[in-house]
Amino acid sequence: xLLRGLTWLVLFQLLxxxxxxxxxxxxxxxxxxxxxxxxxxxxxxxxxxxxSQAASGLLRYLPLxxxxxxxxxxxxxxxxxxxxxxxxxxLVLSLLxxxxxxxxxxxxxxxxxxxxxxxx
Amino acid sequence: xxxxxxxxxxxxxxHPLFGIGITLGAYQLVLAxxxxxxxIFLQPVLASMLLVIxxxxxxxxxxxxxxxxxxxxxxxxxxxxxxLAVPLYLNLRRIxxxxxxxxxxxxxxxxxxxxLVVGLAWWFGAEHMVLMTLAPKSVTSPIAMxxxxxxxxxxxxxxxxxxxxxxxxxxxxPALLNLLRVSSPEARGMALGMTAHAVGTSVALQESEECxxxxxxxxxxxxxxxAVFLPLAVTLVV
Numbered sequence: 598x599l600l601r602g603l604t605w606l607v608l609f610q611l612l613x614x615x616x617x618x619x620x621x622x623x624x625x626x627x628x629x630x631x632x633x634x635x636x637x638x639x640x641x642x643x644x645x646x647x648x649s650q651a652a653s654g655l656l657r658y659l660p661l662x663x664x665x666x667x668x669x670x671x672x673x674x675x676x677x678x679x680x681x682x683x684x685x686x687x688l689v690l691s692l693l694x695x696x697x698x699x700x701x702x703x704x705x706x707x708x709x710x711x712x713x714x715x716x717x
Numbered sequence: 718x719x720x721x722x723x724x725x726x727x728x729x730x731x732h733p734l735f736g737i738g739i740t741l742g743a744y745q746l747v748l749a750x751x752x753x754x755x756x757i758f759l760q761p762v763l764a765s766m767l768l769v770i771x772x773x774x775x776x777x778x779x780x781x782x783x784x785x786x787x788x789x790x791x792x793x794x795x796x797x798x799x800x801l802a803v804p805l806y807l808n809l810r811r812i813x814x815x816x817x818x819x820x821x822x823x824x825x826x827x828x829x830x831x832x833l834v835v836g837l838a839w840w841f842g843a844e845h846m847v848l849m850t851l852a853p854k855s856v857t858s859p860i861a862m863x864x865x866x867x868x869x870x871x872x873x874x875x876x877x878x879x880x881x882x883x884x885x886x887x888x889x890x891p892a893l894l895n896l897l898r899v900s901s902p903e904a905r906g907m908a909l910g911m912t913a914h915a916v917g918t919s920v921a922l923q924e925s926e927e928c929x930x931x932x933x934x935x936x937x938x939x940x941x942x943x944a945v946f947l948p949l950a951v952t953l954v955v
Contacts, residue, residue: 606796613799625863627798628944634802635941644803652800655793660761661744662794663858665736665787667766667880669873671773672780676847677874683841684878687834687851692882692912695830695855696890699822700899700908706818707901 602651609634730776736786743768760916762858763880798859801937808934815903822907823938830855830912831947846870853947854878856940857914864944868951879914886913887920906931911939 613630638644644652670677677684729735747764750756773783784791831852838851850870853861858879865875890913894905902925909917910932918936922929 603796606799610795610799625867625944627795627863628860628941630795630799631802631805631941632945634799635806638802638806639809644806649803652803655797655800656804659797659859660765661740662790662797663762663862663876664740664744664765664769665784665790666794666862666872667762667858667876668769668773668783669780669871670766670877671770673871673874676871677877680838680843680847683838683843684847684851685881686841687838687843688854688878688881689885691830691834691837692855692885693889693893695826695833696886696908696912697893697897698829699826699911700894700904701897702826703818703822703904703907704899704901706821707815707903710815710818 598647599650599654600647602645602647602649603655605648606630606634606651606655609637730778731782733786735778736783737790739769739772740765740787740790743772760880760884762876763884766877794859798863801857801859801940804933805937805941808930808937818903819907819934819938823911823935823942826907826911827855827939827942831943847874849951850874851878852951853943854882855912855914856943857936860940860944864947867948880916883913883916887916890917890920891924902928903931907935910935914940 609630610627611630612633613628614626616629616633617626743765744761746768747759747761750764751759751761769783773780834851834854835848838848843851846869848870849868850865852868852870853864853875856864856879858876861875861879862872866872886909890909891905894908899905899908905924906921906928909921909928911917913920914936918929918932921932
């Protein structure tokens with residue numbers, strides 16, 4: 598069951614890789630695969646059991662899969678040190694400002710939305 | 718005798734399985750420690766990364782060798798990214814009636830957040846490579862890493878920026894939203910998921926299930942939107 602779901606995921610990723618080479622070099626193959634699978638699910642209207650098993654199994658271990666690429670940071674220690682304050686400042690400030698912005702914006706829009714719903 | 722010990726040690730640390738071994742070990746150690754302490758700084762990827770780097774440095778192994786021995790794990794990242802379509806689809810169905818508020822927030826907020834971080838870093842004097850790595854910092858690491866590499870940044874650095882963002886968001890986010898009187902679970906979830914991705918989503922899940930669902934939705938929408946539009950925007954601008 599799990600293997601069949603995994604085969605689907607691999608198939609969509611390979612399809613994405615092919616499309617990446619043929620038509621859309623700006624989008625990475627796995628992202629095209631994601632969009633294709635999403636389109637497929639919307640058309641089909643449901644997630645099959647093997648696919649949902651394989652997806653949740655893989656996503657559970659996503660943090661583990663990300664460790665090796667993250668370790669690559671040891672190669673760039675000097676670059677981070679060079680721009681340390683610019684990086685930290687930009688990260689912290691932009692996070693706080695955009696989180697406040699998104700929260701307030703969404704709350705406003707929700708209020709407007711519920712007002713228009715109430716009117717017949 | 719001494720020579721034999723040394724030879725055995727050398728053949729162990731240069732064995733192709735050594736990289737996978739220390740990765741698995743570090744990851745489980747961190748997970749167990751997190752279960753015990755619930756300490757927010759023990760983000761699995763960040764803490765495991767530090768442990769693995771420590772082991773590599775003390776054994777005198779290079780990143781290239783480690784990377785080669787963990788190829789299997791990296792190859793699985795592709796299908797895992799494709800698998801994100803499943804939770805995204807399940808969330809899409811759940812909140813169809815709030816489509817317009819969500820869509821508007823996503824477009825305006827997403828553009829604003831991305832432009833702001835690049836603008837600030839540029840103003841603070843960061844170089845081009847760092848700018849391109851900072852741009853996708855609001856989305857989950859697999860997407861951020863793919864996108865950063867695509868637009869001329871560094872995948873490994875992107876993962877670190879993403880984690881820092883998530884941890885700061887999880888620590889300051891709820892208090893900040895309280896301060897601004899953002900009380901509806903939908904808006905709080907959107908804000909946490911869109912700006913602080915998976916870490917923000919886990920905080921949102923602790924607040925309420927509804928808040929968590931919106932955070933998961935916001936995270937996956939922001940991820941896909943970033944993956945699709947950021948490379949296009951960079952190609953057009955640069």
